[in-house]
Amino acid sequence: MMKKSLFVLALLANSLFAHTALMSCFNNGDNTITCEGGFSDGSSASGVKFFVLQNDKKILDTRMNEDSEVTFNIPSGSYSAVFDAGDGHQIHVKDDDITE
Numbered sequence: 876m877m878k879k880s881l882f883v884l885a886l887l888a889n890s891l892f893a894h895t896a897l898m899s900c901f902n903n904g905d906n907t908i909t910c911e912g913g914f915s916d917g918s919s920a921s922g923v924k925f926f927v928l929q930n931d932k933k934i935l936d937t938r939m940n941e942d943s944e945v946t947f948n949i950p951s952g953s954y955s956a957v958f959d960a961g962d963g964h965q966i967h968v969k970d971d972d973i974t975e
Contacts, residue, residue: 896964
């Protein structure tokens, strides 16, 4: 019983150190948007999946660059920028929430 309790405690402690995905996007003022991604523990988001959705369709499907950034042309109409680092690590930023 003691071994099982220690195992469960170890699993719970490990989840306390999990990192949270972070992303912010801003309008560059030149008809482009730049989104920067990362993790709460300071980990790089280089290579993390990134896409732009418009009407539930991907209009851009790429990955964060070596600086954990993606820059794209502003689509006409409503859209969402999506940082997708896997289970529980997906962030959606709507166009209305992006400022200069």
